[in-house]
Amino acid sequence: DADVTQTPRNRITKTGKRIMLECSQTKGHDRMYWYRQDPGLGLRLIYYSFDVKDINKGEISDGYSVSRQAQAKFSLSLESAIPNQTALYFCATGPGGMDEQYFGPGTRLTVT
Amino acid sequence: SQQGEEDPQALSIQEGENATMNCSYKTSINNLQWYRQNSGRGLVHLILIRSNEREKHSGRLRVTLDTSKKSSSLLITASRAADTASYFCATDALLDSSYKLIFGSGTRLLVRP
Numbered sequence: 208d209a210d211v212t213q214t215p216r217n218r219i220t221k222t223g224k225r226i227m228l229e230c231s232q233t234k235g236h237d238r239m240y241w242y243r244q245d246p247g248l249g250l251r252l253i254y255y256s257f258d259v260k261d262i263n264k265g266e267i268s269d270g271y272s273v274s275r276q277a278q279a280k281f282s283l284s285l286e287s288a289i290p291n292q293t294a295l296y297f298c299a300t301g302p303g304g305m306d307e308q309y310f311g312p313g314t315r316l317t318v319t
Numbered sequence: 320s321q322q323g324e325e326d327p328q329a330l331s332i333q334e335g336e337n338a339t340m341n342c343s344y345k346t347s348i349n350n351l352q353w354y355r356q357n358s359g360r361g362l363v364h365l366i367l368i369r370s371n372e373r374e375k376h377s378g379r380l381r382v383t384l385d386t387s388k389k390s391s392s393l394l395i396t397a398s399r400a401a402d403t404a405s406y407f408c409a410t411d412a413l414l415d416s417s418y419k420l421i422f423g424s425g426t427r428l429l430v431r432p
Contacts, residue, residue: 211361242422249323249407249422250362263415297361304418305349305411310361 210234211311213298219317220288228283228314230298239281240308241265241273244295253296256281288318323351323408323423331429338395340426342408343388351384351391352409352420362407365393398430 211232220226232239237258242250252265254273262275270292272284285292295315301308326341342351350369354362368375368384368391375382381394395402405425411418 247424249424251422252419255419257417263417265419295359299362304420307352307364307367308362308420310363312361313359315359 209312210309211298211300213296213311213314215314216312217315219319221319222289224288226285226288226316228296228298228316230281230283230311232279232281232298232300232309232311234300234309235278236300236302236309237278238301238303239275240299240301241271241281241283242297242299243267244297244313250297253283285316285318288316290318292316293318323410323421325406325408325423325426327426328424329427329429331431332398334398334400334430334432336398338398338402338428338430340393340406340428342391342393342423344391344408344410345389346412348386348410348412349418350411351382353380353382353391353393354407354409354422356405356407356425358404365406395428398428400430400432402428403430404428 214229240255241253256262256275259275274282297313298311299308323342323344352367353365356362366377379396384391405427407425409420409422412421
């Protein structure tokens with residue numbers, strides 16, 4: 208089984224809809240991250256969490272919210288989706304801020 | 320803002336040739352990492368090199384780090400079609416009192432059979 212799983216893998220939604228992307232990990236790490244990738248670009252950090260009670264905004268948090276339900280679960284929500292949120296979203300986990308990160312397979316989100 | 324920038328943006332080589340990708344960064348780092356991404360998939364960690372190291376090997380991968388020039392290179396020797404992927408460097412940056420990884424925009428490598 209994969210160390211980091213994401214659901215759904217693909218989603219098409221309409222402008223204004225609320226959508227939640229879910230992430231689970233079995234690595235046992237405290238730190239979890241949500242990234243966004245646009246075509247031809249690297250990853251940009253949306254939110255990160257160091258433990259269940261510690262959630263922080265990343266580089267591009269506007270329009271997004273997160274919930275850390277347990278050490279192993281970290282979900283990302285778009286409260287009111289807009290077309291420029293169409294992107295590939297990745298969840299990751301790792302032992303520390305400077306250490307190797309383990310990525311999920313990604314969720315391809317299209318907002319029409 | 321991006322800490323790391325890869326060069327070239329795209330690289331096409333014949334199977335069996337070596338592939339070299341470069342990464343430049345702007346501020347001091349503790350370590351630098353390289354990741355591979357197959358099309359539309361998650362990133363996979365390849366190698367981490369610390370700021371006090373100059374060279375590191377892992378199988379067919381060789382990474383160098385020159386902190387005086389703020390640059391790193393990834394060499395893939397004897398390339399295979401399966402090496403076709405995008406390669407990203409990631410550096411640590413202190414943001415809001417904690418370290419985060421900042422990713423470059425990547426090098427797209429095509430290995431022709």
